[in-house]
Amino acid sequence: MEKRGSISDSRRNNRGGIEENTLAILDTADPHKDSQDANDDRIDFLEAVRFASIVPENGTPPTSKMLAAVFEILRAGKSLELLMSSYQLLCELDQHFPRVYLSASQSNESRHLVVRDEAWLPFVLSSDTVANERELREANGKNGKNGKNTSGLFDLTGFHELIQELTAVAHKSNFEGSDTKCLGNLLLFQYLVSVIEGDFVPHNIMYKETSNWNLLKECLLNALLGSRRISYKALMKDCLFKFCGLYQDLGGASDSSELSKSSMENSYDYSTAMAIAFPELRKKTCTAMQKLLRMIMELDMSKKQADMEGLTTRSDGARTPLIEIILDELTYDRDLLSPFLQVFDEPRWKLEIILQFFRKYIPKPSVRTRRSNGSSEDLSLNGILKCFSNGTSTKNIVKKISVDVVQLLLAHALLALLSMPSEQHIEDTPDCKELIGGSIMEICKNITTAFNSLKTVDENIEILPFGKEALFAAATILSSTS
Structure with missing residues (x-):
């Protein structure tokens, strides 16, 4: 059963006093004032929150107003120091005072899902609130960009707008010192994904332990994706394209020495510190996007299991699994396939995507009997590889998928297998074994x-470098046991 945390009256009074003292540091007359004195006040406020909540061994949890003020500094910060300090503080506060966590019962070893009732969230989920805030944003024109509403919260539309704005980040090879918006968007996206992850992981763990679909149904990610105010498929496609776009442009921007040299040569226009930090933040944003995609796929898998067990109802709605959306995009845009496989390094899901890609083009047996024991093998990596055991079937596959794509898929399938952590070994995990x-x-x-x-199909076929690496890895493993 889900348990909800609360705060005692005495501690609530203490938090109220801390809130009043810390918020008094900020310039309340003009929260968007951009001056050195105002920025110094914001830094002092962030430090005051840290010393009140994190430094003491039994620190006092910050109030919603305090957290909202820190979040607003991240959202509107005009300097690298403000952006990084507010981002790091928010992440530390989430670690010290999680909104959702698993707690063992004192009477037995079973775990409970604890949700703090008074916890602040950077997302707004109420449909009425969303409608009111949307009207205010439209009335304020450009001031409402990025899903920034009067309460400083994000709904799914605002989250989607933020993802779309990452396009500008993906195509920047240099970073102007005066332009903190791109850097702020990177940190903002990373933080929002960390909030979703902190909520989703304990909900998903508890669902797997109890098979109580309602626990997972109430998670933040499911609530966001269930919104009817935005096209879910459009959001997922944008996530996929921004994910690959961030990776593709990292090649020219990830060399910090070159960036530093460029910044020094143009010191009158560029901030060296920001230029050096920019590529690393883009990498972390790419990692955050992968986390978001992985969580959605895990949610899809859990929901599919709940559907099979009859745990869901019509109110849960229907949503196209993310893997299907990814496969459609990779199928119709083959130029996207290579960068996606290179940047997406979640081995279990990467292998699943590769196998489903192959299954679209490998003919299924026309007749299957009860004595047929290869039904699960036909869908496995080993079953797919056996389809390349003779020239005829290989030729049929190559006609539908180019030789280069086949090599790419085979090589990345082996890489995914070898990248699986020890706890996911085939012999130990039924899911991975299947x-x-x-x-x-x-x-x-x-x-x-x-x-x-592949060579027998066409003697002139050139084995790509990535394919040669896969062959070398396979040969090394085979020779190690011979």
């Missing part, structure tokens, strides 16, 4: 056979 369908040694043999079959 996904892979054989031992690592067998997979390596079949990878080698698959590449040899």
Whole structure:
């Protein structure tokens, strides 16, 4: 059963006093005032919150007003110091005072999901509040951009707008010192994803332990994705394109020495510190986007399981699984396939996407009997590789998928398998065992056979560098046990 935390009256009074003292530091006359004195006040406020809540061994949790003020500094900060300080403080406060967490019962070993009733969130989920805030944003024109409303909260539309604005970040090779908006958007997106993750993980763990779908149904991610005020597919496509776009442009912007040199040569226009920080923040934003995609796929899988067990109702609605959306985009835009496979390094989900890509083009057996014991193997990595065991089937696959794409998929499938952590070993995890369908040694043999079959289809086929690396890795593993 879900348990909800609360704060005692004495502690609430103490928090009220701290709130009054810390907020008094800020310039309440003009919260958007941009001067050195105002920025110094904001830094002092952030430090006051840190010393009140984090530094003491039994620090006092910040109030919603205090958290909202810190969040507003992140949202509107005009300097690197303000942006980084407010972002780091928000992350530390979330770690010290989580909104949602698992707690063991004193009477037994079973865990409970604890949700703090008074916890502040940077998201607004109430439909009435969303409508009112939308009207205010439209009335304020440009002041409402990025989902920034009068309460400083984000709804799904605002979150989508923020993701769309990451396009400008993806195409920046240099970072102007006077332009903090891009850097602020990177940190803002990272923080919002961390909030979603902090809420989703304990909800999903508890669902797996109890099979209580209502626990996962109430999670923040499910509530956001269930909004009817925005196109879910459009949001997912934008996430995918921004994810790949951020990665593709990292090549030219990730060399910090070059950026530093460029910044020094143009010191009158650029901030060296920001220029050096920019590529690293873009990498972390790329990682945050991957986390978001992974959580959505995990939510889809949990919901599918709940559907199969009859735990869901019509009120849960229907949503196209993210993997299907990704596969459609990768199928119709092959130029997106290589960058996606290079940047997406979640091994379990990467392998699932590759296998489903192959299944779209590999013919299924026309007849299956009760004695047929290969139904699960047909869907596994080993089953896919066996489809390349002879020239005829290989030729049929190559006709539908180019040779280069086949090599790319095979190589990344092996990489995903070898990247799985030890706790996901085939022998230990039924889910992974069913996904892979054989031992690592067998997979390596079949990878080698698959590449040899490609050569038999066309003697002039050139094995790509990534394919050669996969063959070398397979040969090394096979030789290590011979």
